[in-house]
Amino acid sequence: MIDGAAKSRKAQVHRMRRIFLFTLLSTFAISAQNKEKPTVQATPAPYEWPAEKDKKYQISSTFGExxxxxxxxxxxxxxxxxKVLAPKDGRVLYRINSEFTPGEMPYGGGNTLILDHGDGSNATWSGYMHLKTFADAVIKNAPIAKGEKLGTSGNTGHSGGPHLHFFIYHPGERAMLNPLLFLNDLYYRDTKPPEAKEWGVLLADKFANVNPDKPFRLSADYPVYIFLQDHGVGKERWGVFEYKVRLDEKEVISTKFDRIFFKEGAWSLATGHKFEDIFYRNLYALTPQVRRAKKVSVEAKDLKGNAFSKTFELKIQQN
Ligand SMILES: [Zn+2]
Structure with missing residues (x-):
């Protein structure tokens, strides 16, 4: 789980890609850049599944992981x-052919398409990355009808295997929305609850695994993490949808991965948590105050409500 050079290079690529997406979305979002807004409950009309329907779709990654x-x-x-299909009526807002970007430009999305679905202040955009091909009709500003073929899925850009990266963005909110909340879910199944595997502690100089069922030593308030993974019906490796932590009955984290807002230069969940507040690499945070706690309760749910819940009785040596 703790990785070497390949992963750090990958992390760099991810960073570049994120910066690119920041830039891209910020540019388009200028018109929507209104005042300090209260939280808005955007409820875009449902989307159809963005890929051909005669297949059973495995989802390889969920939102918020x-x-x-x-x-x-x-x-x-x-x-x-x-086949990648328009999930809703709209028009082409943006299309980039990665073959026209020289060399290793940080355009990690490869062939990328963004549609604007209109609807005034509640407009949403949908995005498609790593496409193999674009349909001929997909040119800037072209109207697109629901169900129309947009192109085919592929492996362009920085992609670890052929897949469609699909996102839904709300420009008025500057928020990425969890697509599974807006898609008809006939195309995936999730009957297994998340499971917890290991714990880790981020020490001053290294990351160490610990067994929460046995005594372990914490000489300072080092952050403690838990590895959680959701599975659909088989071996899928997904992130969880809801996540709660209580220390000695006091709630310290309660969040869900329904949307990610771009605010003050960073992405955060609706609960205000930034990436670093929730994750160390792919482990979920239990907070540094664990050191003085006797009990940690962890609750994690997937989007279908399947739940993991466990209270760990801690035996921490503090010196
Ligand atoms: Zn993706």
Missing amino acids: SRIDHFHNGIDLPGEGS
Whole structure:
């Protein structure tokens, strides 16, 4: 889980890609850049599944998962050459052909398409990355009808295997929305609850695994983490949807991965948590105050409500 050079290079690529997306979305969002806004409950009309429907779709990554140094901001649907279909009426806002970007430009999305679905202040955009091909009709400003073919899924850009990265963005809110909240979920199943695997402590000079069921030593308030993973019906490795931590009955974290806001130069969950507040690499935070606690209760749910819940009785040596 703790990784070497390959991963740090990957992390760098992720960072570049994130910066690119920041820039891209910020540029487009200028018109929507209104005052300090209260939280808005954006409820875009439902989307159809953004890929051909004669297939059973496995989802390889869910929204809000760790991407080592940032939240995953969409869902991944594996497949090479699968038809990508417009989930809603709209028009082409943006299209980039990665073949026209020289060399290793930080355009990690590869062939990328963004549609604007209109609807005034509640407009949403949908995004498609790593495409293999674009349909001929997909040119800037072209109107697109629901169900129209947009292209095919592929492996362009910085991608670890053929898949469609699909996201939904709310420009008025400057928020990435969890697509699974707006998609008809007939195309995926999730009957297994999240499970907890290991714990780790971020010490001053290294990361160490600990067994929470046995005594362990914490000489300072080092942050403690738990590795949680959700599974659909099989071996999927997904992030969780809701996450709560209580220390000795006091709630210290309660959040969910329904949307990620871009605010004051950083992405955060609706609860205000930034990536670093929730994750160390792909482990979920239990907070540094664990050291003085006798009990830690962890609750994690997936989007279908399957729940993991456990209270750990701690035996921490403090010196
Ligand atoms: Zn993705």
